[in-house]
Amino acid sequence: MINIALLGAGRIGKMHAEIINAHPKARLQFVYDVNSNSSKQVSEENNSEVVSSAEEAINSEKVDALLIASATPTHTKFITMGAKAKKAIFCEKPIDLDIDKVNECMSNIKGIDTPLQIGFNRRFDNSHAKVQQARTNKEIGELEMIIISSRDPAPPGLDYLNAAGGFFRDTTIHDFDLSRFILGEDPIVQVSAFGDNLFDENVKKAEDFDTAMFILKSKKGVFIHINNSRRAVYGYDQRVEVFGSKGMVISNNQTPSSVESFTESSTSSKEPILNFFIERYVQAYKDQFNHFIECIVNNKKPSVTFEDGRNALIIANAAYESHKLKKTIDINYE
Ligand SMILES: NC(=O)c1ccc[n+]([C@@H]2O[C@H](COP(=O)([O-])OP(=O)(O)OC[C@H]3O[C@@H](n4cnc5c(N)ncnc54)[C@H](O)[C@@H]3O)[C@@H](O)[C@H]2O)c1
Structure with missing residues (x-):
């Protein structure tokens, strides 16, 4: 079983939480959102635990992978922290709005060999x-x-x-x-x-x-x-x-x-x-997550890379x- 920490429990985070728990090889372990009402609600609905910081979720030995669905300006920080903790990472698009932050993140994670997939679901x-x-x-x-x-x-x-x-x-x-x-x-x-x-x-x-x-x-x-x-x-x-x-x-x-x-x-x-997107692309959201899990299980590089996001x-x-x-x-x- 791949245990996942969800960072960001807003509009798309809620959808990812359900997709994670519907997958036979994945389980939602932790939810973290700066808005504690959101993390509480999503964790209760998906039989998981709330943690009080992103660090706690990312560095926990119980966690194999991160699903980053928080606000865009948080993505590069969470990718860097996750890669350094050797977690597999799925991060929503866009990586960031600022190319300098994206380039800095790219150099921070250089050489770290962990599956990293960007959420270009289409x-x-x-x-x-x-x-x-x-x-x-x-x-x-x-x-x-x-x-x-x-x-x-x-x-x-x-x-x-x-x-x-x-x-x-x-x-x-x-x-x-x-x-x-x-x-x-x-x-x-x-x-x-x-x-x-x-x-x-x-x-x-x-x-x-x-x-x-x-x-x-x-x-x-x-x-x-x-x-x-x-x-x-x-x-x-x-x-x-x-x-x-x-x-x-x-x-x-x-x-x-x-x-x-x-x-x-x-x-x-x-x-x-x-x-709208959650109805139209439901099959795509599920299949991109399947792909992420298959990459973790088979130690393969995801087909949608950091470079694609950049x-x-x-x-x-x-x-x-x-x-x-x-x-x-x-x-x-x-
Ligand atoms: N692939 C897609 O089709 C798709 C669709 C919608 C959104 N997105 C992307 O997903 C991300 C989230 O979008 P959304 O529509 O769910 O937004 P949202 O505002 O509904 O949710 C974002 C959540 O992130 C939380 N958050 C903010 N800072 C945080 C932090 N430091 N740590 C933890 N949580 C934090 C907020 O409290 C909020 O609950 C964005 O990057 C967006 O571009 C992708």
Whole structure:
């Protein structure tokens, strides 16, 4: 049994707690959150113990692995502490919003050989993975374009916006990573980014964007288009398309069932698409955790690495630079 300490028992931490205990080879040992009500509630609901500090959880001999789901600015500190304590680590995206902190963490953990996986869950979505396979097995011939539409159902509140650290680094980072996943060894080398505030007052107050579009280009010449919105009245819109010399493959939105109704006023009418990330990506969240446990048990390196987290942040930073300077930016991964 792999005993896990959960650091951060907020929105996504609660979901991870349930996934951990549902896994036949894992058990939630400890929960720590600076908000003691959250840790108490999540530990009670998941038959685990509350600890009074992150240090206590990380250094406990009862703990084999950490699941870091706390606020983003805490991630690099917890990764460093966990790696030094030789624990396996699963850390939510993004590693941090500040590339200097990410680089410092990278040098602090250099040479420490412990499984470390970053939470880019969309790579584990069965449908998105089929799109990626269409590139690797050449079903679509030579890849020419990737098109990702990624739109949230409704904008978050001001507190979230102030803490999250900006649309490109907190949200689009998933799409930058998904593009990298589809491209494989072919790196993204250029980005042109547009972001604006078209409709949401809280987003305006936070000086953030609610709407964004990106054109990126890979070294081999593949074009990538990403579009994001913080509001889609019809639900959580998650579509991925690859287009190539022999065709196109699309990962489409999903509805709770395959039922379609036909009436006087509509044909092929379906239920609304799955509402938000926890519903839409439940299979992916479970499978990324399965992968983490398999890596620990078999002493393998996880497929989503610290470097993947760092590279996605570097693309997000270049996108901000592009927006600011109103020009296409060459991406430097050094
Ligand atoms: N992969 C995904 O799809 C996905 C989805 C949502 C959030 N996330 C990421 O997960 C992380 C948490 O997001 P969330 O939406 O659950 O936020 P949240 O605000 O709901 O939860 C964060 C929790 O961290 C706690 N916390 C803050 N500082 C702490 C510390 N020093 N030690 C322990 N706990 C601390 C807070 O009290 C809070 O309970 C963020 O990095 C976010 O980007 C990933």
